Amino acid sequence: MLLEHIARTVWLLIPAYTPNNFAVLVGGGTPIDLGRNFVDGKRILGDGKTYRGFVGGIAGGVFAANLQYGIEKALGLRVYASLPYGEFFGLTLLLAFGAMLGDSLGSFIKRRFGYERGASFPIIDQLAFLFVALLVASFSSGFWKLFTYDVIVAAVVLTPLLHVSVNYIAYKLNLKEVPW
Numbered sequence: 001m002l003l004e005h006i007a008r009t010v011w012l013l014i015p016a017y018t019p020n021n022f023a024v025l026v027g028g029g030t031p032i033d034l035g036r037n038f039v040d041g042k043r044i045l046g047d048g049k050t051y052r053g054f055v056g057g058i059a060g061g062v063f064a065a066n067l068q069y070g071i072e073k074a075l076g077l078r079v080y081a082s083l084p085y086g087e088f089f090g091l092t093l094l095l096a097f098g099a100m101l102g103d104s105l106g107s108f109i110k111r112r113f114g115y116e117r118g119a120s121f122p123i124i125d126q127l128a129f130l131f132v133a134l135l136v137a138s139f140s141s142g143f144w145k146l147f148t149y150d151v152i153v154a155a156v157v158l159t160p161l162l163h164v165s166v167n168y169i170a171y172k173l174n175l176k177e178v179p180w
């Protein structure tokens, strides 16, 4: 079933989706690039990438994943809970870490193209974190048991669509100034 496949894919991606939201909540303080410029004279990453956001984002993703594991156990579902806890933990920690790493890589690329902090750069904003999260997590033993090719394809197709629709809904609810 298509809807079931979509729901399963989104569920599997929650540990990669949530870190940036937690980073927004807890971020601030010292920027990862310590305010320094790259050889092109522009900031390496910019003030939007901080140590607190990076670490807090990973912690947030791990927290969300553990909630998911608990919910699955309580409801008798077996997606993440089909893995032993250690394998589940390694996989979701790497998804969260990879998401924050990819988020920083996205900022590095944006700065090289001259985009200011906070400017929107469509494909990079929506897929850099996902590709790096999947790449980093693929080194865990649990990854290939759950992230089959059909899940990976759905992830790449769904993520930009989710990004656009969530932002549009937030705009309609007056939570955001602009619909992107």
Ligand code: CTP
Pocket (backbone or CB within 6 Å): 020, 023, 024, 025, 026, 027, 028, 045, 046, 047, 048, 049, 050, 051, 052, 053, 054, 100, 103, 106, 107, 110, 116, 117, 118, 119
């Ligand atoms: N944030 C942070 N540390 C991170 C990632 C995010 O502190 N490693 C916080 C920052 O306050 C940032 C906000 O979360 O402004 C939103 O994150 P994001 O959209 O990724 O950053 P932008 O400010 O849009 O900067 P950029 O143009 O570099 O993406």
Ligand code: MG
Pocket (backbone or CB within 6 Å): 118, 119
């Ligand atoms: Mg941004």
